[in-house]
Amino acid sequence: MANDSALAETNRIEAFSDGVFAIAITLLVLELHVPEAPDGELWHALREEWPQFGAYLTSFAILGIMWVNHHSMFQQIKRADRGLMFLNLLLLLWTALLPFPTNLVAEKLREHSIDANVAAAVYSANLTLAAIAFSAIWWHVLRKHLVDHELTKAEERKSVLRYSIGTAFYAACIGLSFISAPLTLLVQFLLAAYYGFEQLRTRSSS
Amino acid sequence: MANDSALAETNRIEAFSDGVFAIAITLLVLELHVPEAPDGELWHALREEWPQFGAYLTSFAILGIMWVNHHSMFQQIKRADRGLMFLNLLLLLWTALLPFPTNLVAEKLREHSIDANVAAAVYSANLTLAAIAFSAIWWHVLRKHLVDHELTKAEERKSVLRYSIGTAFYAACIGLSFISAPLTLLVQFLLAAYYGFEQLRTRSSS
Amino acid sequence: MANDSALAETNRIEAFSDGVFAIAITLLVLELHVPEAPDGELWHALREEWPQFGAYLTSFAILGIMWVNHHSMFQQIKRADRGLMFLNLLLLLWTALLPFPTNLVAEKLREHSIDANVAAAVYSANLTLAAIAFSAIWWHVLRKHLVDHELTKAEERKSVLRYSIGTAFYAACIGLSFISAPLTLLVQFLLAAYYGFEQLRTRSSS
């Protein structure tokens, strides 16, 4: 396969993925509803909706960071095969699905029953599956030598480790969900926010 | 028409099509609703929603594979005429419509009346029309020599046959719908999944 | 302004416009609802929804052809200024709004009261405003010499005439709406379909 056409291929995969990320991240807003409240109580009713806003913010931050990571990963990929296309579709499946568990969490987070835990666990499971798909793409890319330059064994191990840690973190969140649903959401938001700020900081000092 | 401008034309058709595919595949999630369930019954209620998830997964897999096929087809097309544009719009019509029969199937699949069969038949009819549009594009492309290189007669016949088989398969699914609606959905999902995995496998061993 | 950067500018306007066209055309499906019908009556209920499908098809055809026209127009535009950007935003305003009058028509077309006429008139008014925006863009482009080559006076007059005829046609449809709402929709669909097929035919014979 010629080099130009291979690059065109990864470009179109990126464009399609960007589309799905952009749509999923923008569709999140559809679940923020104008609260039904007695006259003059709008401000109070809006504050009561904090789980909606919390879930919105968390999912926005996570999808945003997934997009940045997807971006970084594909900058290193210089050739695409059909395997990469299908594994990427698997990742997009979990990306496009995220608004659903986001709604689950938004509506159930304040329930005192087990439902709040179930909602948080479904949310964490969705993220775990997305993390697994990320790992699978990277593993496939390494195995098929689709990167633009050869990585040393040490670099390979380090990059695989990084994806494994992400997967383990989200899997652990499934367990955490049954201890406290709001805490699970908070931890996931803080990690996403920390990751974002940390990037800002390390780049600022470099 | 200059070569560059012809290429720009197919590029813009691809970009527009990618947009419609990406939006349709992401809009599917809007039909997954938080179930209304008594306190503490969320997990049970979610499992009861399996037709929703089944229809979501099947449509996601089919739209994903349609996108991959569209992609492969347009990589071979080097010039666009208005005929191609309008036939492509016809394909996008059935693509953009798919979320509707997906909802039909999701809501009616467990009905014991004829409604489940009607829903599955409408779903299969939509896919048949999409397959016909795919065939029409390819037939137009061959007849107007819009491909980048001449195909031999044998290659042409083989490629046309491939599209005809897809069309016949979905048409047969319209009939199958009246025997068993869940089976129809399962067969369509398995074919899409098989097609995806098979691609992974054949590429791995090459 | 350098040539490359000017081209990049029109490219980004086109990409943004393509996004709005693709989203508007795909959002149309959200108004197709699973009909509520007694058990076993789904097929009957779907046929009763013909105004929904008619409005969907008509708007899809019109948006599709608007996209093709937008495409053709921008292929001739080689430089962008801010005026072009804002006039294009005006066109996108009416494009993005179209799903709303489409719903109006879908829900009111079978009413025997004046409501059916009002819905069709609002729909036609939306299309008239879009046609005016198209004309305004073209007029601006000619006046500011943003096309890639100079048009002769005769070519200019012909191209302006073509846009004026489109505008007059949709304006006439506002009047027609008060005679017959279904007829108005039918005429608009047939014109869009004719236009599409005619393009296919003339290109086939050339």
Place this chain on the structure above:
Amino acid sequence: MANDSALAETNRIEAFSDGVFAIAITLLVLELHVPEAPDGELWHALREEWPQFGAYLTSFAILGIMWVNHHSMFQQIKRADRGLMFLNLLLLLWTALLPFPTNLVAEKLREHSIDANVAAAVYSANLTLAAIAFSAIWWHVLRKHLVDHELTKAEERKSVLRYSIGTAFYAACIGLSFISAPLTLLVQFLLAAYYGFEQLRTRSSS
């Protein structure tokens, strides 16, 4: 970092941002509902929905102008770092959120209680946060020398001042919301419209 890859990076940020802008601007229409009205009263009922249309128009104009500004800003940015990516995500957060306060305003604008003021204040706060994000991006870009050419101190000060004025204007609108909600919306719409027309005019005479 090589020049080509740096440019590819800003291009992909722009493409993703364009996607979010295009989706947010097109999703606004989903909040325009067919009014429930007695037979023959559709026209009257539509006119009663003027806050919906007013909010739609205002948000469309503001998002359109934000897109134009984003466009102009990124034309001057020739390199991207992760800091730029995350600050841009912050801007997109407020962009993607805008349909929610738009709905708030659309539904509450005619209330005689404090709710109308609260809705307008939330709307203005969202725009203020977007303006702050714009300023933060520009400040980061200047500090990290990501622009394509060095700006003089005077140019820098002037550009920073321009963003500060925008931020101050929207912050002032939060206060204005508690005097009159419809006036707040009108002022914001007029400014956006003026800004658009002014661009048309200055370019026409140049």
